[in-house]
Amino acid sequence: MPVTTKKKLLLALPALMLGYLAIVACWAWASFDPAMAGAGVPPAGQLSPRQTAILTLVEDPNFFEHRGVSLAKGQGLATISSAVARDVYLYGARFSGTAGALQALYRGVFDCCKKIDLGRDLMAVVLDARLSKHEQLALYVSQVYMGTHEGRQIRGLPQAAESYLGKPLDSTTIDEFIGLVAMIKAPNAFHPLKHRAAYDTRVARVRALVAGTCRPGGWFDTQLEHCSPGPASAASRVPSPTHE
Template sequence: MRWRRVLLLLTILILAYLALAGAWAWTVLDEALATRPVADTAPLSARQTAILLRVEDPTFFEHAGLSIAPGQGVATISSALARDVFLGSGRLDGMNGAVQRFYRGVFNCCKRIDLGRDVMTLVLNSRMSKRDQLTRYVATVYMGTHEGQQVNGLAPAARNYLGKPLEATNEAEFVKLVAMIKAPNQYHPVRGPEALAQRVARIEALLAGRCTPSGWFDTEFKDCVP
């Protein structure tokens, strides 16, 4: 029947799309990393690492790049990093650059259903150690804007929003930074202090074990009533 032929063709096209994404990502990873150098690195303490992962990626050290753990949501640290490395502002040259522009356009159009980034995430996770992923994520995660300038990385965020080095932050201050990550311009210490304070309270309840995420998509921690 005609619909079966259409379905078969669609399946073949999707598989080809994903195969190209994986092969391309494997080939260009080193070049893509070179276009996104990491300058401002600041190692986290064991407690800071535990807080960050509990909120942003509970099974980070166990999963292969993707996860459906409660409270995870659609993005892992690995997938956020893959988006930044492969589809961010870094520009590749030649044919690799043309493929990058294509996948960037697809992702910008259909990011919630685009499986291309998921394949790129699996490639990145297989090629980069978890520790290296975490170091790069901490140094590059988007943290909103401050005085008209984009802030990337937890260390610059600590200096801009808290007025101190990241290593000098206490636990409450670090939780405030982690609380911003989900939507840094919404949970902004200057433009949205009330929303930020509410999210911080929910995260503190989560960390204290007074509540748990209600499902995969519960990144707001709805049962963690302040």
């Protein structure tokens, strides 16, 4: 291939990416109302302030400050906003016509290339501009994937509490709630019944994070492999949220 042709292709790639993202943004904005009509935002208040603090500390440390995306330590590739955007836009309501064709395209791109696709992140930015943080959190709490139990998928922390602990979410202790949150990263790999040893190790690391005896080492440090149980009780050192 001639050098000039390679240069043209290299110059064209950023333009194509910008065009792709511009279409994603317009589609996400225009599709927000029909997408949310099928989402059914549950009432707020599913979590106590302390539970909210634990969940956001582990899954999205800057949730109440960022605008859909974040580079916080321990964040990894997804925020709570982007997880909700994925479920609302890509796997929630099924659109028809042009909107449906674009939805199928974006879903295919995400399934193929989620680690490098910026489309979901832009959807998260649009979602964050249109939906309050508390509504986002309520959706996340109600629909986050929590593994399989007795042959069925478990969706949401309330269903997980009933399935794995045999009690309502608002009756869980702090340590029990930490156990549920610890599963979120990989709920079948950190399954309390199927993979107890891996689950116990993960819970110990998350408990240390909550207790303040360790911190993520960087943006991609979601495994917390350097964390170990601290001397203090996690329940006694859980930070209180600053946004209620």
